[in-house]
Amino acid sequence: MVKIAPSILSADFSKLGEEIKAVEMAGADYIHVDVMDGHFVPNITMGHLVLKAIRPLTELPLDVHLMIENPDSYIEDFAEAGADIITVHVEAATHLHRTIQLIKAKGVKAGVVLNPATPVDAIKHIIHDIDMVLLMTVNPGFGGQSFIQNVVPKIKEVSELVQTHGLNVEIEVDGGVNAETAPLCIEAGANVLVAGSAIYGKKDLKDAINSIRGV
Ligand code: DX5
Ligand code: ZN
Numbered sequence: 001m002v003k004i005a006p007s008i009l010s011a012d013f014s015k016l017g018e019e020i021k022a023v024e025m026a027g028a029d030y031i032h033v034d035v036m037d038g039h040f041v042p043n044i045t046m047g048h049l050v051l052k053a054i055r056p057l058t059e060l061p062l063d064v065h066l067m068i069e070n071p072d073s074y075i076e077d078f079a080e081a082g083a084d085i086i087t088v089h090v091e092a093a094t095h096l097h098r099t100i101q102l103i104k105a106k107g108v109k110a111g112v113v114l115n116p117a118t119p120v121d122a123i124k125h126i127i128h129d130i131d132m133v134l135l136m137t138v139n140p141g142f143g144g145q146s147f148i149q150n151v152v153p154k155i156k157e158v159s160e161l162v163q164t165h166g167l168n169v170e171i172e173v174d175g176g177v178n179a180e181t182a183p184l185c186i187e188a189g190a191n192v193l194v195a196g197s198a199i200y201g202k203k204d205l206k207d208a209i210n211s212i213r214g215v
Contacts, residue, residue: 002191002192002213003029003170003191003192004027004030004212004213005028005029005032006028006032006194006195006209007033007143007174007194007195007196009045010144010196012200017057021057021058023200025205025206026206026208027210028209029192030060030061030085030192031060031062032174032196033063035047035065035068035078036141039069040068040092040140041140047077048074048077048078048081051082051083055081061085062085063192065087065113066086066088067092072098072099076106078108080106083108085108085110085131085132086103086110087111087112087172088100088110088112088113090113090122090123096112097129100112100126100129104129109132110132111130111132111134111170112130112132112133113140115136115139115140116136116139116148116151119154120158120161123161124161133171133172134173135158135172136151136175137151137177138174138175139175140174140175143196147177149181149184152184155173155189158171158189159190171189172190172193173192174194175194177193177194177212178195178212179198182212182213186214193212195212
């Protein structure tokens with residue numbers, strides 16, 4: 001069954017602990033943490049101190065999506081703050097292989113993120129070294145944007161790449177995922193779906209998660 005990773009970017013920050021517990025109780029598989037620096041993306045969110053504060057509040061893996069320049073400089077901070085998965089944008093990493101090794105050396109799962117316009121070719125030569133590919137279906141920076149349907153064939157392309165090599169790489173999709181767009185992602189081969197507004201924007205969190213999961 002596909003995993004669901006609620007994005008706390010859409011949570012009420014004044015009660016972040018409760019908001020995380022609530023999605024955990026509602027059946028979430030990961031907690032997706034969107035880190036933005038105001039340079040790589042035009043928005044600023046949270047840093048490793050917030051991650052450290054939420055770490056003791058949940059048993060779920062913390063899936064940390066770094067939308068920052070110079071990711072190498074911050075990997076140690078996020079690893080030590082308790083990240084279980086760290087994903088870095090290929091567009092922000094000058095020496096991607098080195099960045100991946102830095103993450104793995106910290107005992108953290110490593111993933112690579114592709115913006116909507118970035119071709120799958122960008123990860124072809126690193127696919128054996130990573131645990132996750134994250135495909136953006138919006139331009140990163142904000143929650144609540146519309147799903148870019150033209151990315152769906154890329155999900156399929158990554159899925160075929162992973163299968164061809166017989167690898168154990170998770171395929172995550174992020175941006176505009178809801179009960180209508182989730183089936184397209186699942187059908188194309190995604191096995192982890194991030195959703196912010198389609199979960200935290202709903203009254204019944206369990207119902208929201210189930211409808212994205214398609215159960
Ligand atoms: C966008 C973030 C997403 C965002 C998703 O830059 O990476 O994780 O929170 O929000 P929705 O699901 O509302 O598009
Ligand atoms: Zn994200």
